[in-house]
Amino acid sequence: MHSVRITLLAGLALLAIAIVLTLSQSPVSVAGTNKVPNNEASIGSTTRSATYCQAHEAIPGGVSAIRLWLDAAAGPRVSVVVSAGGRVITRGSRGSAWIGGSVTIPVKPPPQTVSSATVCASFQLLDETVVVQGSAAPATLAVSQNGAPLNGRMRIEYLHPGANSWLSLALQVARRMGLGRAAAGTWITLVALALLAAVTVLASRLVLKEIG
Amino acid sequence: MSTSPATRRARAAKRKPTRGRKQSADRQASKLADGPRAAMRAVLRQVPTAAWMCALVALLNAACWSIVTPPFQSPDEPDHFAYVKQLAETSQLPATSSEQFSYEELTVLTGLHNFQVRLQPQTHTIASQAEERALQRLLEQATTDPTPGSPNAGVAASEPPLYYTLEAIPYLIARGDSELARLQLMRLLSALFAGLTALFVFMFVREALPEVRWAWTTAGLAVALIPLLGFMSGSVNPDSMLFAVSAAIFYALAYAFRRGLDRASAVAIGCLTAIGLLTKLNFVGLAPGVLLGLLVLSVRAARASGRSAYRHLALGGGIALSPVVLYAGVNVFSGHPTLGLLSTAIDNAHGSLVAQANYIWQLYLPRLPGTVNDFPGIFTARQFWFDGYVGQYGWLDTPFPAWVDSVALIPAAAIALLCARSLVEHRALLRGRAGEIAVYAAMALGLMLLIGADSFRAFPATDGEYAQARYLLPLLPLLGAILALAARGAGRRLGPAAGTLIVVLFLAHDVFSQLQVVARYYG
Numbered sequence: 001m002h003s004v005r006i007t008l009l010a011g012l013a014l015l016a017i018a019i020v021l022t023l024s025q026s027p028v029s030v031a032g033t034n035k036v037p038n039n040e041a042s043i044g045s046t047t048r049s050a051t052y053c054q055a056h057e058a059i060p061g062g063v064s065a066i067r068l069w070l071d072a073a074a075g076p077r078v079s080v081v082v083s084a085g086g087r088v089i090t091r092g093s094r095g096s097a098w099i100g101g102s103v104t105i106p107v108k109p110p111p112q113t114v115s116s117a118t119v120c121a122s123f124q125l126l127d128e129t130v131v132v133q134g135s136a137a138p139a140t141l142a143v144s145q146n147g148a149p150l151n152g153r154m155r156i157e158y159l160h161p162g163a164n165s166w167l168s169l170a171l172q173v174a175r176r177m178g179l180g181r182a183a184a185g186t187w188i189t190l191v192a193l194a195l196l197a198a199v200t201v202l203a204s205r206l207v208l209k210e211i212g
Numbered sequence: 213m214s215t216s217p218a219t220r221r222a223r224a225a226k227r228k229p230t231r232g233r234k235q236s237a238d239r240q241a242s243k244l245a246d247g248p249r250a251a252m253r254a255v256l257r258q259v260p261t262a263a264w265m266c267a268l269v270a271l272l273n274a275a276c277w278s279i280v281t282p283p284f285q286s287p288d289e290p291d292h293f294a295y296v297k298q299l300a301e302t303s304q305l306p307a308t309s310s311e312q313f314s315y316e317e318l319t320v321l322t323g324l325h326n327f328q329v330r331l332q333p334q335t336h337t338i339a340s341q342a343e344e345r346a347l348q349r350l351l352e353q354a355t356t357d358p359t360p361g362s363p364n365a366g367v368a369a370s371e372p373p374l375y376y377t378l379e380a381i382p383y384l385i386a387r388g389d390s391e392l393a394r395l396q397l398m399r400l401l402s403a404l405f406a407g408l409t410a411l412f413v414f415m416f417v418r419e420a421l422p423e424v425r426w427a428w429t430t431a432g433l434a435v436a437l438i439p440l441l442g443f444m445s446g447s448v449n450p451d452s453m454l455f456a457v458s459a460a461i462f463y464a465l466a467y468a469f470r471r472g473l474d475r476a477s478a479v480a481i482g483c484l485t486a487i488g489l490l491t492k493l494n495f496v497g498l499a500p501g502v503l504l505g506l507l508v509l510s511v512r513a514a515r516a517s518g519r520s521a522y523r524h525l526a527l528g529g530g531i532a533l534s535p536v537v538l539y540a541g542v543n544v545f546s547g548h549p550t551l552g553l554l555s556t557a558i559d560n561a562h563g564s565l566v567a568q569a570n571y572i573w574q575l576y577l578p579r580l581p582g583t584v585n586d587f588p589g590i591f592t593a594r595q596f597w598f599d600g601y602v603g604q605y606g607w608l609d610t611p612f613p614a615w616v617d618s619v620a621l622i623p624a625a626a627i628a629l630l631c632a633r634s635l636v637e638h639r640a641l642l643r644g645r646a647g648e649i650a651v652y653a654a655m656a657l658g659l660m661l662l663i664g665a666d667s668f669r670a671f672p673a674t675d676g677e678y679a680q681a682r683y684l685l686p687l688l689p690l691l692g693a694i695l696a697l698a699a700r701g702a703g704r705r706l707g708p709a710a711g712t713l714i715v716v717l718f719l720a721h722d723v724f725s726q727l728q729v730v731a732r733y734y735g
Contacts, residue, residue: 003709011716015723022727027735040332067334074596074675077589097595097676100331100609126588127672157334166731176734179344180282180324180337182393188279195276196726200719202269203433207715210262210429211708 004212008204022166029162031060036134036155040069040101043152044132044145046125052132053120054143054154057082059089061113062160064106066092068121069133069155071101076123076130080105084117101133104159119156251476263414266432270445271407273437273722277446278399280726282337282733283392284326285606286447287682290317291366292376293395293448298361300380300387305373306365314362316354320391323350329733330607337733351390368450370552372535374490375450395448402452406445409452410436412459413692419466420648421696430699430711431692437718438691439725443605444682450492451682457488458498458686462652465505469648472516473509478524481506482531489535497662498686501655503529508647563668571671572664575679587675598624600681603725608680610732612724623717630701630710631694637701656687 034057059082066080075098082089092107105121123130132143137153144150166173174189181188284290294313298306313321321327323346329335338344368376382397414432421427435441445452461484468477485502488495506528513521540550563571573579574586576593590596599617604610611617635642642649663678670677695714702710 001708003706004712007709007712008716011713011720015716015720018720019723019727022724027731073677074590074679095595095614096590097599098611099604100333100607102332102334104333106613124589126585128675129673166735169735173730173734176337176339177280177730179339179341180347180392182390182396184344184348192276192279192726195272195279196723199269199273199276199437199722202265202272203437203715203719206262206265206269206429206433207712211426211711211715 001212005208008207008212012200012204023170024165024167026161026163026165027169028065028159030157031063031160032058032158034058034153034156036069036137036153038069038155039135040071040133041135041152042071042131043134043136043143043154044150045129046132046145047127047129049122049124050130050145051120051122052143052145052154053118053147054156055116055118056141057117057119057156059084059110059114059117059119060158060160061111062109063090063158064109064161065104065159066107066119067102067104067157067159068119069101070103070121071131071133072103072128073099074128075099075103076125076128078103078105078121078123080107081120081122082107082110082114082117083120084114089114089117102157109160259411259415260418260428262429263411263418263432266414266429266436267407267411269433270410270436270441271403273442274403274406274445274452275400276726277439277442278396278403279446280729281443281446281606282329283324283395284321285330285337285733286443286449287607287680288367289395289447289449290321290326291368292379292450293317293391293398294362295365295368295371295376296379296383296398296448298363298365299373299376300383302361304361304363306369307363309366309369310364311366312364313366315357315359316391317362319350319354319357320347323347331609333606333609333732336735339734351392354391371450371492372490374487375453375492378453379448398448399446402445402448405452405456406436406441408456409441409445409459409688412456412463413689416459416463416466416689417692417696419463419470420693421700422470424696424700424707426708426711427696427699430714431696433715434695434718435688435692437715437722438685438688439603439605439722440601440682441685441688442722443725443729444685451494451685454488454492454495455685455688457484457491457495459689460484461488461498461502462655462689465502465509465651466648468505468509469645469651473506473513473521473524475524475527477509478506478528479531482528485528485532486535489532494659494662494683494686497659498655499532500658501651501653503532504654505651506532508651512647563671568665568668571668572661575664575667575676576660586671590675592676592679596676596679597681597684600679601684602721603728604681605725605729606732610729612728616724627695627698627714630698632701634697634701652690656690659684659686 075096077093077096079093081091090107090110092105094103094105132150132154134143134152134154136151139149141153142149142151143154174186178184178186178188290313291311294317295306297314297317298304325338329337338347379398379401382401383394386394386397410432413435414428417431418428441455461481464477464480464484468481481502485499489499506525510521510525513524539552543550543552570583571586574592579585599611602617602620603612663683667676667678699711699714700707
């Protein structure tokens with residue numbers, strides 16, 4: 001059937017364009033951290049709504065996301081506000097139900113670097129446990145929970161789009177994909193690509209034969 | 213298209229079962245008596261080429277996922293691997309749910325930086341030749357461990373042994389190779405189950421919605437391309453076999469509802485239920501619905517053929533429940549709780565029945581006025597189930613950006629609307645099949661209740677312990693039916709194009725899901 005053929009071709013063409021556009025983007029990379037070691041040590045936790053604030057943070061200009069070392073099994077919605085000198089520099093929020101040892105919150109990129117800002121993260125919580133991770137630090141540098149200092153400083157990373165596109169990194173990614181395997185080698189990436197191509201061809205042929 | 217042989221066949225299939233059809237069923241029953249081989253050949257001959265092709269697409273897709281997903285970076289894969297290791301090397305079941313795995317497995321996990329990578333989305337897998345050389349040294353070192361098996365199998369320890377017994381075959385085939393080679397071969401066996409899942413979804417839709425032939429392919433292909441199916445079936449996890457067995461049961465029930473319950477159907481449903489119960493505990497959620505199905509089918513058959521139909525019910529039900537009876541018997545005689553770990557879980561239940569019912573309701577639906585809010589700030593249907601289905605890979609730590617989940621609502625809503633339109637158009641037919649629909653609903657409800665009750669055991673420490681979309685994939689045949697109905701809902705002229713669009717949409721979802729996983733682990 002003519003409409004099936006057109007739909008399939010248009011769909012595959014759009015898919016190809018979307019892939020190329022995606023691969024022409026740059027992966028996010030770490031623009032800076034607050035130098036707190038990444039050792040996943042707990043410096044506090046809560047099962048109730050809380051606001052955590054940490055001062056003396058250097059915010060690189062152009063930051064597009066902030067990664068906080070909070071750990072949860074089904075994390076709550078998190079809002080971040082970055083301020084300096086009584087002025088909000090940037091803010092952002094991330095929906096609930098995130099999982100893992102860190103949460104990344106997209107923010108509006110600030111135009112320039114700020115050498116000393118305060119990062120505040122707030123969330124509503126009833127029972128779920130959220131753990132703050134970082135390293136021991138004196139009270140003057142420590143992260144505060146609802147205004148009371150904890151016994152350490154939370155690790156924070158500042159992310160921005162990297163300089164290279166995914167396409168230019170393709171070979172590097174393919175090499176990495178070949179590591180940690182039964183028979184290591186970049187050829188593994190080619191096998192994956194061949195399988196995906198076979199899936200696409202077989203599915204398309206079946207559509208034309210059975211639906212068209 | 214309206215005069216094609218395909219349409220004529222579909223029209224013929226639409227008619228009620230005739231005497232000839234019944235004779236054919238009788239011939240099949242007699243072939244079953246002739247021998248399992250002849251019966252198997254007869255059954256396989258009934259499977260259309262398109263169904264095999266859907267199976268092949270699902271198999272290749274899952275095989276691709278098995279490569280894209282780094283070793284041991286899928287939910288509980290180290291635990292499932294440990295179970296197989298124990299079974300293959302000692303012929304014994306794991307003894308404890310501790311995660312202190314064997315020296316060999318821990319060594320490999322260390323070499324892969326597994327504990328640093330999992331649940332830490334910012335950390336990639338090993339990325340340098342130096343790390344690779346260190347891993348290879350550890351792999352060699354690991355093989356020197358003389359202690360066989362792994363008595364600790366983490367969360368897998370409580371699962372029944374059938375899937376792990378099958379996985380012991382590739383494990384033993386690659387016994388002389390490294391642990392990573394064994395894992396890859398085991399993953400490929402799981403990928404086979406993805407193929408079976410797609411095949412049975414195709415066959416289910418063919419039986420349940422026989423009128424429009426091309427819609428079967430839409431359903432089978434779309435399910436074959438579901439990234440969550442590929443991801444789970446591309447790793448070592450009994451879920452992969454559970455999806456296939458569940459899809460087979462849906463097909464067997466649809467077959468029996470369309471053609472009547474005979475001895476062969478009752479035996480097939482009973483055997484599949486027994487296999488399901490031996491595959492993964494989650495099957496317990498589907499079992500009451502399956503037994504209800506046998507009951508409804510027997511009552512119908514009894515109207516035509518008298519009380520002898522209830523013999524089929526007894527036969528199917530007896531086979532279905534045999535593993536439970538055997539398990540309970542062994543436990544009673546060995547002084548353990550009657551239902552083993554399940555009894556312990558029931559004993560450990562906390563909170564009132566109302567609190568539990570409220571929790572389970574809210575795990576899927578918006579809370580009712582005047583009830584306690586168990587999920588503050590979380591719209592469970594959207595964030596746990598929909599977003600989880602759209603994409604949560606790895607150790608559920610690899611989601612899409614939030615905007616993708618929002619955009620995905622558009623095609624999901626379009627599919628829901630088209631499906632609703634199709635159902636409204638065929639509402640008269642639906643009324644005639646209320647019993648069959650009630651059985652499928654009971655199976656879905658049973659599974660959802662089981663997931664909810666299990667999650668409630670971990671509440672309030674964890675809000676939705678088992679609120680993971682993969683646990684609903686045993687209901688894939690129903691999704692297949694929804695997709696087939698949605699395509700048909702676009703109308704006779706636009707239907708095939710809508711079906712094609714659905715397949716392309718699922719293909720795109722699959723491709724971008726794999727790219728997301730590649731970016732997270734190797735970027």
